[in-house]
């Protein structure tokens with residue numbers, strides 16, 4: 001399975017900077033408020049130091065009261081400023097997260113279908129849930145916390161320097177070990193958290209596919225296999241989580257023990273400087289209090305570094321979705337007519353084994369072509385290539401002279417539509433479900449499309465086109481869902497319709513009725529149908545018989561039966 005790409009560091013930096021620049025005024029307000037709060041916060045330890053010195057010099061209660069009152073003022077002012085700073089930071093963060101989510105949704109919706117299919121649902125759903133939530137928490141809480149704590153630490157250390165440069169110097173003793181262990185952690189953190197994210201995606205994939213296929217698992221008694229498969233993925237997730245836990249279990253204790261070093265060093269040197277008369281007792285007390293105060297922001301920085309790591313890894317995965325090359329490659333090519341042509345088309349899913357071997361075919365506008373052949377012959381693959389979902393490894397599939405896979409996606413969808421057995425009923429009204437195909441269609445258009453595909457069940461719906469469909473509302477059975485897909489297709493009104501087993505899930509009577517109804521509205525359109533029931537093929541203008549990825553026969557029903565080849569054999573066995 002091809003995972004979706006992850007973005008590199010420079011893309012993450014650009015995005016983060018872009019988010020801040022877009023909201024620069026709010027970012028400036030947050031910084032100024034937090035900065036002011038941190039500066040005001042320096043007042044209390046300094047005033048405490050003054051109290052010590054004043055008491056030492058024999059000052060009275062009134063002087064101490066005045067200083068104590070000033071301390072209360074400082075604490076209150078810091079509290080208020082921090083509160084508003086946090087409020088502003090949260091608003092800023094929420095706006096940034098909303099933008100990221102919106103961009104993620106547009107990037108995801110722009111992904112080529114083949115890329116989504118190959119990446120699997122797990123990777124995409126982990127990115128859209130776990131990763132987007134991680135990035136959200138990081139932008140909202142982690143980045144402001146780390147930025148503010150960083151500013152507080154700098155100010156507190158700066159204040160110790162101002163009290164006495166020598167005290168400031170010894171206060172830095174803990175920095176090298178914190179720096180070294182943080183570097184060690186950060187270097188290993190990003191790949192470890194990326195591996196954790198990928199393992200979580202695989203686990204989600206395993207669990208969702210098992211849950212979705214529960215009936216098949218039960219029917220085929222695959223429970224043990226699926227449990228073993230799930231266990232393997234759980235083990236993979238456990239191994240990656242243990243690796244990140246190991247990193248944290250080295251990082252955290254080293255850092256914690258480093259906290260007390262600077263305080264001890266300042267008190268020791270402070271005692272010496274005091275005996276030499278170079279500092280006052282109050283200054284030593286203030287310096288120790290500043291360092292004590294710095295523990296909290298340093299602790300916050302380190303605690304949140306882990307979340308920042310997760311957030312960074314998640315952001316690389318979220319932005320990676322945008323790095324899938326865009327679908328449109330040749331916007332400049334405008335088809336000159338509706339002729340579909342295949343020349344020397346080869347295709348391989350795995351890059352090693354070709355499943356189509358040099359197909360040549362020309363489909364005239366308005367022609368009905370049926371594709372028949374044994375299972376695994378490559379019929380669905382050919383349908384996907386004709387619809388431009390996959391591009392040939394070699395050769396070309398073109399419409400009106402333009403390679404189909406190089407058409408602008410919107411133009412391609414307008415010209416060619418593929419209907420398979422897989423169809424989705426979106427949660428929403430019947431009208432919403434039809435309007436996806438043609439937003440400007442009127443109620444009459446929608447009802448006539450439903451009529452055309454024999455979906456007469458709509459007449460019994462309680463609220464007509466406004467009836468809510470999907471889980472928790474009116475559920476359509478397979479046949480109804482398929483008719484809905486066909487009605488959607490009629491509304492989309494493409495030049496070329498590719499039906500890949502589109503009516504296979506219908507019971508023979510409904511299928512025949514739908515096919516007849518479709519036949520009436522397909523007039524004038526090119527129709528290519530992968531046909532399982534050979535009576536569908538019989539009605540076609542031409543039949544292409546695909547055997548082992550090659551067109552073995554091409555002609556109309558009577559000619560092919562007369563020729564007595566592969567088609568005649570299929571027809572005999574089907575008819576007989």
Ligand SMILES: Nc1ncnc2c1ncn2[C@@H]1O[C@H](COP(=O)(O)OP(=O)(O)OP(=O)(O)O)[C@@H](O)[C@H]1O
Pocket residue numbers: 349350355373374375376377378379380381382
């Ligand atoms: N997603 C895929 N990845 C790898 N191989 C694939 C994939 N889809 C199909 N194949 C292989 O390509 C070959 C052609 O498959 P395809 O589904 O096109 O045949 P088909 O004629 O439509 O068969 P059926 O009638 O059973 O649907 C088969 O060997 C199949 O195993």
